[in-house]
Amino acid sequence: MQSYNPKEWFSFIFQFHKGDTFRALSPIMAGIALYCGVVAYLETEYFDLPDTSHVKNISIMHTMLGFVISLLLVFRTNTAYDRWWEGRRMWGSLVNNSRNLALKLAVMLKDKEDKDIFKRLIPAYAEVLNLHLKNADISHELFDDAILSSNHYTHKPNQIAKTIMAKLNELYMQGKLTGDQLIILNGEALSLTDICGACERIKNTPIPYSYSAFIKKFIFVYVLTLPFGYVFQLGYYVIPVVVFIFYVLASLELIAEEIEDPFGTDANDLPLEKIAANIKKNVEELIY
Template identity: 65%
Template sequence: MVQYNTKDWIAFIFKLHKSDTFRQLLPLMFFIGGYSGFICYLEMEYFHLGEDSKVKNISIMHGMLGFVISLLLAYRTNTAYDRWWEGRKLWGSLVNSSRNLALKLASILDNEIDRHFYQKIIPLYAHVLQKHLADDESGLVLFDGLDLEIDHTKHKPNQVAKMIIKKSNDLYKSGSLSGHQLLYINTELQSFTDVCGACERIKNTPIPYSYSAFIKKFIFIYVMTLPFSYVFTLGFYVIPVVVFIFYVLASLELIAEEIEDPFGNDANDLPTEKIAANIKKHVEEILG
């Protein structure tokens, strides 16, 4: 995730980050500029169309559809941001559950071996979940003395959760945990799987294809028809105007595409790796 100062206007305006939509759209912007110049040449120099040409009335369509495209893009952006923010809340919940579980176990367990096990396995769940959501490999995780071989044919976070629950149940059977204490930590144990399931729901349920494809086609047709009418009032100045309009509209769609899946490795995705590292730090402090 990009770290930045929200008050630094100069950096926002003049600095081009590698995740900036300007860089991604630059080839298409050159194409749109060349296309607009070609249409301008045909109408003004080749066909010599005058102010009375009916082609000029195409701008009526743009005026009618401008409101529609703004609504679509606003809804698209808001929907994508809701998914991003929900993902952040889920990982915040995982942080709290990990801390609460560690705090409860720290007050219950006296055996150093048992405390050491939970000190390593609780952060491991966040680590494996982060890899699982980002589709990264984690075949053999060497986590500070805790060796866990991940079976890729099975659900990876569930394998870690199973180890945590099995250990808790073994402690109950041996008398190290009472039934009341097992129920006391059950909420946190259950919340791990709840967070994983909710994150998978976001990741595995993208915006419907028809909706996303329609917006892209709408933007393309809208922009490609702009030069036909505005060339009569702007002349060759229509080139930078159309390019700028395309940049604004396409950028909104690109931003929405990037943040609707917040668990990847894009610049604007959630810093899940950093959050997992913080969970490890805090849990080790509590159970250390």
């Protein structure tokens, strides 16, 4: 995730980073500039269309459709941001529930060996969930003395969650935890799977294809028809104007595409590694 100071205006204006939309759109913007130049030349020099030509009235269409495209892009970006924010809320809940589970176990358990197991298991869930959401390879070596099964389980976060529940039940059967204590711990233990399921829902349910494709086609047609009408008012200045309009509209779509899946490795995706590291640090401070 890109770290920044929201109060530094000039750094935003003059600084480009790897996730900046200008870099991604530069080739297309160059093509549109060339296209606008050809249209402007044909209308003003080759065909020599008069100011009374009906082609000039194409700009009326852009006036009417401008409001529609604005609504579509606002809905698109808001929907994408909702997915990004929900992902952040889920990982915020994982932080809180991991702390609560570690805090309760630190008080309830007396055996240092039992504490050490949960000191490793709780942070491991966050670390493995991070890799799981990024479709990264997960090593079967969980600890020095324990491994994740490579055959029976393909869903590694579920395996760690099951290990946590199995250990809690084992402590209950050994009399190290009472029934009431087990019930108190049950909520935080089950919340791990709930959070994982919510994150998987965000990741595996993209914006409907027809909706995303329609917006792209709409922007493309809208921009390609701009120079036909506005060349009469702007002449060859229509080139930078149309390129800038395309940059604004396409950038909003690119930003929405980037943040609708907040669990990747893009510049504006959630810092899951950092959150998982904070969980590990907090759990180790609570359980000692």
